[in-house]
Amino acid sequence: MSAKDRYHDWVKESLIQSGWVVSHDPLSIRVGKIGIHVDLGLENLIGAEKEQKKIAVEIKGFINLSKITDFYAAFGQYICYEAALAREDPDRVLYLAIPAPIYKTLFQEILIQDVLKRYPAKLLVYNLSTQEIQLWID
Numbered sequence: 001m002s003a004k005d006r007y008h009d010w011v012k013e014s015l016i017q018s019g020w021v022v023s024h025d026p027l028s029i030r031v032g033k034i035g036i037h038v039d040l041g042l043e044n045l046i047g048a049e050k051e052q053k054k055i056a057v058e059i060k061g062f063i064n065l066s067k068i069t070d071f072y073a074a075f076g077q078y079i080c081y082e083a084a085l086a087r088e089d090p091d092r093v094l095y096l097a098i099p100a101p102i103y104k105t106l107f108q109e110i111l112i113q114d115v116l117k118r119y120p121a122k123l124l125v126y127n128l129s130t131q132e133i134q135l136w137i138d
Helices: 008-017 067-088 100-104 110-118
Strands: 021-024 027-031 034-038 040-046 051-059 092-099 123-127 132-137
Touching (some): 008 021, 008 040, 008 123, 008 132, 021 027, 027 067, 034 051, 034 067, 067 092, 092 100, 100 123, 100 132
Parallel strands (some): 051 092
Antiparallel strands (some): 021 040, 027 034, 040 051, 123 132
8 A cells, every 4th residue: 555645634524514424545456466545534414405525535645856747647647546436446536635735836838738638637736735625626
């Protein structure tokens, strides 16, 4: 199993404070002979019908010197995890959690915007200074 990201516990606590219940830490999935571990599996009751919403969150800090290399790794992981969830847990929606400064800089670059248009990804943007989830992008 891979090591937790630097901001794992902080993002987890922010989601709990927002009303989410952690069901898995990590969320382990096996597809064939390959096992993967998404950082968090969470659940929340929504609406008057108390419908249960299930999400998975992969947390990234983008802490390396090369932010584009961090993007390659994070996005490739996101695509693989999304395919695994579609097969094994299709009711669960995957989000890629990224720091607000990375969203405001790297994710506004033309190349990244083009990639996200071609391969849409759900993003959860977390703010390190205010310690809250700043944006949910579907």
